[in-house]
Amino acid sequence: MARCMQVKSFHDEHNCCVSFRNKMVNVKVIAKYFEATIGDHPKMKLREIQIKVASEMHINVNMTRCRRARKMVKNKFAGNSIQEFSMLWDYADELRLKNPRNVIKMAVNRFTPESPPHFKRFYVCFEALKRGWKEGCRLILGLDGCFLKGPFKGELLAAIGRDGSFNLMVFFM
Template identity: 40%
Template sequence: MVRELHEEYGIIVSRGTCYNARSWARKMLQGSLNEHYHMLPCYVAELQKVNMNSTFQLEVEHDIHNSLARFNRLYICLESLARGFLEGCRPVIGLDGCFLKTKLKGQLLSAVGRDGNNQMFPIAWVVVEGENQASWTWFISLLMTDLGIVDGYGWTIISDQQKGLENAVAGLLPNAEQRNCARHIYANWRKKRHSSDILRNLFWKAVKTFISNKPKCEVIDNNMSECFNSFILPSRSKPTIDMLEYIRTIRRALEDNKHNCRACCVIHAGHLKFEVSTHGEGFVVNLRAQHCTCRYWAIAGIPCPHSIACIHFIWAGPANYVNEWLRSKRYINAALRKPSGMGLAPVQKERFD
């Protein structure tokens, strides 16, 4: 901005002057942070009016010395997103938090799913005072109610190694499979001088041997949540209501495996069992049990190259062996619940007071 003013108008101004001018202009256009926090109750009431079955939980703290209320937390879960996730997505939830870039700080916590097309599916988000066990417990408790989760049985939670989050998940979802982001684990492990190519390859091979194959999701990182944080990055410096409005308005693997299966040599052992060799390695495939010893099929729900070679051997179609969670019917069910605008009815855009 300093350079642009000098080059276009021949004006020399300091960086501080530019910062103050931008702040003044932003306040004129968007309103102050105080005004946004003052309007939050009216904003929540407007959301509730047009989304009666959705959950909006505003928590404030009252000062005992006066009648003023101070903002503490705000939880948002749209019914269309919750239903779309339950009807069309696998029972896998990524949990993560990111900093807000306003003067008052705070953090945004989010729960993100993954649809049948392996794209992010936002479920719920919350603005809190900070990322700690108390805020995560509050968020996860409300999320469990909206999704009908009891003790986590049959669910998979993916997160980083934030201790407050881990403790909250362990306390509220004791029977859920908890996957820590393998990319973060490897980064910490590498700092301890475990950076050789051999150890790196062994690490990534070992990781997938410890995850459950029930959710039909091979993901071992929390990239979906990080993608969501990146997606909303432009809004994180905006006043609260503008940020929330920004968030509100927001078959590849099988084909790759079909291509890779051409390098496989298949030997039929009878009863839909096969021995497959490729690139010097051997695998056993059981089409009846939909299992390959590489474990990709059981974990991801998509036939691996070895199993696709066997499916071609019996003149069948690989698409018929894709897990139910990844079928187009499931994807359509989720998509129908997530129309443009993130599934929220039109909201009055003027002022909420």
């Protein structure tokens, strides 16, 4: 036999306090939600991440969660780059296969003979660009370079030439 409950009074006012704690917002949720932001600004301060979480998710989190979320995003991006650097050998082989006269050189360092290779530099000179440079460009050569910032520091150098019709040819070194 079912028992019926009777409502004797209904109060529409709430006396409970608002809580800004939620155990479901863990490190993985923060890392996934702010992956693009942390990826664009890898040196973002923990306090800034904490403020963003509070303003966008309306949750108070401690610095430890913010630190772990930032580390998780950085490790994910570092893992992607390791995977991409390992594919450079495939890229070089494909370029050589399509046009054997291209000049492709890759340099790696090994700390010990058993250690995995550590990427140092990658040089590509396409045969068609080199031939076009020799046949049609003026003897004006511009050199440009910049320093790379971010997790992989280094330099990017480019040789730039201009032909008679003012088209630019760019060679990256």
